[in-house]
Amino acid sequence: MSYELLTAEARRVSAAPEALACGWITLNRPKQLNALNDALMDELGAALLAFDADDGVGCIVITGSEKAFAAGADIAVMAPKTFMDVYKGDFITRNWETIKRVRKPVIAAVSGYALGGGCELAMMCDFIIAADSAKFGQPEIKLGIIPGAGGTQRLPRAVGKAKAMDLALTARMMDAAEAERAGLVSRVVTADKLLDETAAAAAAICEFSLPSVMAAKECVNRAYELPLNEGLLFERRMFHALFASADQKEGMDAFLNKRKPAFKHS
Ligand code: DAK
Numbered sequence: 001m002s003y004e005l006l007t008a009e010a011r012r013v014s015a016a017p018e019a020l021a022c023g024w025i026t027l028n029r030p031k032q033l034n035a036l037n038d039a040l041m042d043e044l045g046a047a048l049l050a051f052d053a054d055d056g057v058g059c060i061v062i063t064g065s066e067k068a069f070a071a072g073a074d075i076a077v078m079a080p081k082t083f084m085d086v087y088k089g090d091f092i093t094r095n096w097e098t099i100k101r102v103r104k105p106v107i108a109a110v111s112g113y114a115l116g117g118g119c120e121l122a123m124m125c126d127f128i129i130a131a132d133s134a135k136f137g138q139p140e141i142k143l144g145i146i147p148g149a150g151g152t153q154r155l156p157r158a159v160g161k162a163k164a165m166d167l168a169l170t171a172r173m174m175d176a177a178e179a180e181r182a183g184l185v186s187r188v189v190t191a192d193k194l195l196d197e198t199a200a201a202a203a204a205i206c207e208f209s210l211p212s213v214m215a216a217k218e219c220v221n222r223a224y225e226l227p228l229n230e231g232l233l234f235e236r237r238m239f240h241a242l243f244a245s246a247d248q249k250e251g252m253d254a255f256l257n258k259r260k261p262a263f264k265h266s
Contacts, residue, residue, distance in 0.1 A: 023050075
């Protein structure tokens, strides 16, 4: 598939022979700092679903430019809209939620601005690796609106109420170091190392057995939806289910025989 506002390629990130490829998506609307319009979100959804359906892909990366992961939803598009436009049209909800359907891990590699919808998009990914130049924020309040794609819900879950309120109410930006301390990002690296560090994380995932990778993602996500006992039960059942995979036999046999596993992703 070819895209206009992003690039998408299945990249080999690991030299291990059985490792899967990484679906690498780079947002590419540089003049607008990757502001997210309808066409870009359509393309992003299509690229995500294509990689999710591709048996040769084990994980997906979303990244932007050095200056901006994404500076938010496109303000020029939103500016003239009326209540009836956004309510009746269910404004930009349609193509903003595709990412929730993706079952393979999605890593956000964030350099520069991740603001408004850009911060929300990063938070919809499974984890965020940040360059030390990254700046996160929910500045919608400056525009007379509030976050509309999960900023008031996912941000407090990630960083707690105090910082979420601070960001949403004052519009200040949080730098990468603060974001890491607060738990929003999993690691911070210098800007020149961001893509290599992300590729290495993706390579580790792509080498593991895809069914167990998908099960781990599903279980961690349940932690946000279920009471503890139900979540534990779900995890237990998924754990049991993986004993039906060939890769469980392979992984454990490889450990016992002091060799590298050759997972078949089945
Ligand atoms: N939209 C459109 N254009 C943008 C943009 C944006 N969000 N951010 C930047 N640009 C454009 C600028 O207008 C400028 O264009 P030209 O003037 O060159 O034509 C170009 O990108 C470069 O920007 P600056 O000249 O401003 O660059 P600076 O380095 O001086 O400043 C900045 C960078 C990121 C601090 C600044 O551009 C900025 O404050 N941008 C706006 C950030 C922001 O307010 N973001 C939140 C937008 S509201 C929903 C889903 C999502 C959303 C809502 C609902 N549903 C599912 C219901 C999301 C809402 C939002 O994100």
